[in-house]
Amino acid sequence: MSHAMTQDAPPAAPLNSLLSHRRMPRWAPAGIAVAAIALGSGIGAVAGLASKLQWCLIALVLFVALTYLITARVEGRRQAKDRVATSLVWACFVVAVVPLYSLLQTTISKGVKVLDGNFLGHSMGGVITTQPGGGVYHAIIGTLEQVALASLIAVPVGLLTAIYLVEYGRGKLAKVVTFFVDVMTGVPSIVAGLFILAFWIIILGFGYSGFAGALALSILMMPVVVRSTEEMLKLVPNELREASLALGVPKWRTIVKVVLPTSIGGILTGVMLAVARIAGETAPVLLLVFGNQLINNDPFNGAQSSLPYYVYEQYTNGNDASFDRAWAAALVLIAFVMILNLVARGIARWKAPKTGR
Incomplete structure (x- = not known):
């Protein structure tokens, strides 16, 4: 009797198929970032925006939006919200680092013009301000x-x-x-x-x-x-x-x-x-x-x-x-x-x- 019921019951689904679901590949965030940068640069160029900072901001917004849309399509809304939160963290990090990098890059590029041993070892005594020379x-x-x-x-x-x-x-x-x-x-x-x-x-x-x-x-x-x-x-x-x-x-x-x-x-x-x-x-x-x-x-x-x-x-x-x-x-x-x-x-x-x- 029990043997007959066992034969008639439908086969159980494999455990892996119950736990598995579609996931985005590991390179997906990098790919989305590249696509967002390309789209942001294109939009900035077409719109005639001269500042590269505006292009970067557009790219950041597109990166967050594309991350949500693609992840929601593939993995579902719940996982999409998690990825968007992670994307926002990275976006805030980039927004914080870009001004610092710009400050250091500008200061170094303009400061090394006269920064040498003579500049560090001399004062401004007897130096005409409109002429090169002098030191700090x-x-x-x-x-x-x-x-x-x-x-x-x-x-x-x-x-x-x-x-x-x-x-x-x-x-x-x-x-x-x-x-x-x-x-x-x-x-x-x-x-x-x-x-x-x-x-x-x-x-x-x-x-x-x-x-x-x-x-x-x-x-x-x-x-x-x-x-x-x-x-x-x-x-x-x-x-x-x-x-x-x-x-x-x-x-x-x-x-x-x-x-x-x-x-x-x-x-x-x-x-x-x-x-x-x-x-x-x-x-x-x-x-x-x-x-x-x-x-x-x-x-x-x-x-x-x-x-x-x-x-x-x-x-x-x-x-x-x-x-x-x-x-x-x-x-x-x-x-x-x-x-x-x-x-x-x-x-x-x-x-x-x-x-x-």
Whole structure:
């Protein structure tokens, strides 16, 4: 009986046929991207659009639309929505990278015209602005000294403030400190420059100097250090603190020996972000450092220059030789920030806590 029922029942469908469905080939996204670029370029050329950026935007829109239409046709709407989300992520990535690439490409192509050893090793002393020649050495010295002084002021204060807020801060005082850190984060650079101008130069009677500019830069740098350090300290597991305290280690020593070494990589990254924040500031330098065509190695006495001020100064001269010097100085400033970031990553990797097996 059972044997007869087994013979009459329809054969079961193979498991592979039940689970399998049509899928697009792996090269489909690349093919769609090529088709979208071709269509976008064609539409841009036919429409008479001169900007290649407009062509790229058209191609991005076509890429997302074609991805949805083709995927919905082959794999269904549910899979099409997933692919569209992925396509949007890639499109946003391209939109973010294109301006950065354009900036670097433009700066490098125009900055290398006069960027050589003579440009890096000489100042603008005795150089006619309309003629080629001169260099950026005095501005490099000024930037290094001003950023170093600002870091010496802002980093210890910001680090100790963040430690207080995370490890000790309770009650109204911590709320007040947090509020003012948030306020300082949004302070425009010109306001910081005006404050130091009124307090340091007008009220106290000190002259224009690199140190005056460093004071304004430290105001801009401090909240960035506090916020980044605070977030890194919060990421340290409380179990590490509790284990150290359970062994009888004082709290201050736990912070120095356990908490800070664990988060040193993130703290250094935050400091470098703060340095990058102030390295390109021009407004405080215009108000306080005042500019100098000659080399001044003393940041506490007399006017100095800096890379942002040098770029502004050369651009306002309005001639081809000055434009070339401005682009070269901008390239030096970008290289300066990149080197600092690479050094910070190296130190962070070196000082990071070693993981056991």
